[in-house]
Amino acid sequence: MQTAYQPSTVAPATADPMRRYADSANADTLPPQTQKTIADLLNAKGTDLAWYTGSWTSTMAEG
Numbered sequence: 001m002q003t004a005y006q007p008s009t010v011a012p013a014t015a016d017p018m019r020r021y022a023d024s025a026n027a028d029t030l031p032p033q034t035q036k037t038i039a040d041l042l043n044a045k046g047t048d049l050a051w052y053t054g055s056w057t058s059t060m061a062e063g
Contacts, residue, residue: 004032 002008010022022029
């Protein structure tokens with residue numbers, strides 16, 4: 001399964017002159033995500049996703 005946006009291993013849609021979107025007719029293309037992600041929630045609180053992932057990595061390393 002591939003993202004609906006480029007870059008993707010699915011070729012761009014022929015109807016997209018800007019070549020930004022993967023071909024939605026290809027069975028390997030996922031539909032665009034419309035639900036909020038953890039990044040959206042963190043951004044709304046003013047927390048950068050890079051900080052979150054860095055903390056996750058150090059927490060997991062400490063066990």
